[in-house]
Amino acid sequence: MTSHSDQNTSTGSRVRVALIFGGRSTEHSVSCATAASVLTAIDRTRYDVVPIGITPQGQWVLVDDDASALEIRERQLPQVADTGAHVFVPMGGADRHWRIRRDGQWEDLGEIDVVFPLLHGPFGEDGTVQGLLEVANVKYVGCGVLASAAMMDKHVMKVLFASAGLPMGPFEVITAAQWQRDAQAAMERVNGLGYPVFVKPARAGSSVGISRVADASELQAAIEAAHQHDPKVVVEAGIVGREVECGVLQSHGNDAPRVSQIGEINVVSGHEFYDFEAKYLDSANVELACPTELPEKAREEMQRIASIAFDVAGCEGLARVDCFYTEDGEVLINEINTMPGFTPWSMYPAVWAASGLPYPDLIDELITLALERPLGLR
Numbered sequence: 001m002t003s004h005s006d007q008n009t010s011t012g013s014r015v016r017v018a019l020i021f022g023g024r025s026t027e028h029s030v031s032c033a034t035a036a037s038v039l040t041a042i043d044r045t046r047y048d049v050v051p052i053g054i055t056p057q058g059q060w061v062l063v064d065d066d067a068s069a070l071e072i073r074e075r076q077l078p079q080v081a082d083t084g085a086h087v088f089v090p091m092g093g094a095d096r097h098w099r100i101r102r103d104g105q106w107e108d109l110g111e112i113d114v115v116f117p118l119l120h121g122p123f124g125e126d127g128t129v130q131g132l133l134e135v136a137n138v139k140y141v142g143c144g145v146l147a148s149a150a151m152m153d154k155h156v157m158k159v160l161f162a163s164a165g166l167p168m169g170p171f172e173v174i175t176a177a178q179w180q181r182d183a184q185a186a187m188e189r190v191n192g193l194g195y196p197v198f199v200k201p202a203r204a205g206s207s208v209g210i211s212r213v214a215d216a217s218e219l220q221a222a223i224e225a226a227h228q229h230d231p232k233v234v235v236e237a238g239i240v241g242r243e244v245e246c247g248v249l250q251s252h253g254n255d256a257p258r259v260s261q262i263g264e265i266n267v268v269s270g271h272e273f274y275d276f277e278a279k280y281l282d283s284a285n286v287e288l289a290c291p292t293e294l295p296e297k298a299r300e301e302m303q304r305i306a307s308i309a310f311d312v313a314g315c316e317g318l319a320r321v322d323c324f325y326t327e328d329g330e331v332l333i334n335e336i337n338t339m340p341g342f343t344p345w346s347m348y349p350a351v352w353a354a355s356g357l358p359y360p361d362l363i364d365e366l367i368t369l370a371l372e373r374p375l376g377l378r
Helices: 028-041 128-135 147-154 154-163 174-179 181-191 218-225 276-280 296-313 348-354 360-373
Strands: 014-020 049-052 060-062 086-087 098-102 105-110 114-117 169-177 197-201 212-213 232-237 241-249 259-269 284-287 316-325 331-337
Touching: 014 197, 014 360, 028 049, 028 360, 060 086, 060 105, 105 348, 114 128, 128 147, 128 284, 147 154, 147 296, 154 232, 154 296, 154 331, 169 174, 169 181, 174 181, 181 218, 197 218, 197 259, 212 218, 218 232, 241 296, 241 348, 241 360, 259 296, 259 348, 296 316, 296 331, 316 348
Parallel strands: 014 049, 014 114
Antiparallel strands: 049 060, 086 098, 098 105, 169 232, 197 212, 197 232, 241 259, 241 316, 259 284, 316 331
């Protein structure tokens, strides 16, 4: 696979890219770590990079082009600080210049050709920033408003998958209102799934707020913990099998989406499941197998499911599709991530590297796809 970016832009031969990261969600630090990786790997001969951080309070600020300040080191989570250089996005008029407000004075940041929103979780991955960029008439990497919002909500996601006839495990949904009205009835519905179950906030990612519940005595605490992150909770039946993942990448023109090799979280020492700490703070005990060993029939079925799911969701740019491969040889879809972890050691870049598309070329390809796509009706 090769990259294609050679567009002429307002900055001459280089494309001007704003990397937006941080944000108001509980995945703020994960987003910072993703930005550090992209800042390090992006081709500076091809791209003029403008790093824009969003503080945990929601303030957009211009930050130093310093990847080391955004890395997770020695279990310390990075955070975007308010630099005082507040960024303002032009709202789609004739004037396309972004601006900075600093010490009471306005400064011109110039035009941005494309935004790479490296945001995870609510207020970023869920269609909100995508909507802002649509209003501003600015091109951006990744899925549009509807796909971002729908795939962020695990309940809506599963309803769409079911409509396409995709195989998946049983689940229940518990809203805050249902929990307040009759918690016992909600727990009885979950009991019907059998144990263990996984209790998840419906609209969070990076394994934030997820609990593995081994029996009914642990269920109430797990639901209440998940409700701290989201008023809607999804409870999924535990599936006996392997968790396998693949990347999907939009094609140029009207060709079918490209699907990568299959990857697998091979070893997670000291953790019940692949939780937040295992992913980001204890990665030395985690091994990714890319490509993993699967029977040819199962591999083809997963790639087929991933391609259908990408289209059913209306995804653009990129997505990671997570599935289960059961002891009976069945492939069940679990979920789609529209902005998956994007460090070089994350699964999405790893499966594409195994498929012949190295990390810097993957960045280039995503930016190229964003520049090719028209704005609107997304």
